[in-house]
Amino acid sequence: MTVSHPSVFTPLKAELPPNTDLKTIIADLADDHVAAPAGRDQEALAAIAADAREHGIPLDIIVVQGNPGIEANLRDLANEVGKIEHGTVVVFSDDWVGTYSDQFTRGHLEWAEDKAKYRGPDHTTEAARIFVDRLEQPETISWTVITLVALGVLLAAIGGLYVVKARRAQR
Known part of the structure; x- marks a missing residue:
C-alpha cells in the first residue's frame, strides 16, 4: 500500500496583499525607490530611502493601504520585490511591516521592524525613519x-x- 502526501512538502504560494500590482510597484520604485499611494508623504519617504542608500543600505520603501488579511502578506510582497530589485525592501501597511534583505539577517530585520510597527497610517514616515535607524545600528548579539x-x-x-x-x- 502506497501512501502519498505531496501537499505536506509543497511550499505555500506567496500571497500578496489584496489589490496589489507587482508591475506597478516595480515601475513606481524606479524613480525614487518609493512606491506609495497618493496622500502618503512620498517626498519624505524618498529622502529616507536616499539617506539609507548614502549609508550603504540599498533600500526600497513600499506602502500599502490598510492592513492585509495577514501580516505575512507584507513579507511575501517584500520577497517578490526583492527578487527583482535586490537590496533591502520594506513594506509598510497601516500597522504592520514586512521585509526582505540580501544584506541583513532575518533577526536584524525583525528587530528593526519591531519598533516600526503599530504607528498608524499617518506615521509611515516616522516608522520608516525608525526602521532605517535601527538597521544602521550594528547587530549586538552574535x-x-x-x-x-x-x-x-x-x-x-x-x-x-x-x-x-x-x-x-x-x-
Missing part, C-alpha cells in the same frame, strides 16, 4: 557566539557528569 558558548557549557556539564559517574563506579 548568535554564533551564544550557540558556541552554550555548546561549550553543555559539553563541560556532560564531561563533569562522566567524571562523577566514573569516580562513583570505582568505589
Whole structure:
C-alpha cells in the first residue's frame, strides 16, 4: 500500500496583499525607490530611502493601504520585490511591516521592524525613519557566539557528569 502526501512538502504560494500590482510597484520604485499611494508623504519617504542608500543600505520603501488579511502578506510582497530589485525592501501597511534583505539577517530585520510597527497610517514616515535607524545600528548579539558558548557549557556539564559517574563506579 502506497501512501502519498505531496501537499505536506509543497511550499505555500506567496500571497500578496489584496489589490496589489507587482508591475506597478516595480515601475513606481524606479524613480525614487518609493512606491506609495497618493496622500502618503512620498517626498519624505524618498529622502529616507536616499539617506539609507548614502549609508550603504540599498533600500526600497513600499506602502500599502490598510492592513492585509495577514501580516505575512507584507513579507511575501517584500520577497517578490526583492527578487527583482535586490537590496533591502520594506513594506509598510497601516500597522504592520514586512521585509526582505540580501544584506541583513532575518533577526536584524525583525528587530528593526519591531519598533516600526503599530504607528498608524499617518506615521509611515516616522516608522520608516525608525526602521532605517535601527538597521544602521550594528547587530549586538552574535548568535554564533551564544550557540558556541552554550555548546561549550553543555559539553563541560556532560564531561563533569562522566567524571562523577566514573569516580562513583570505582568505589
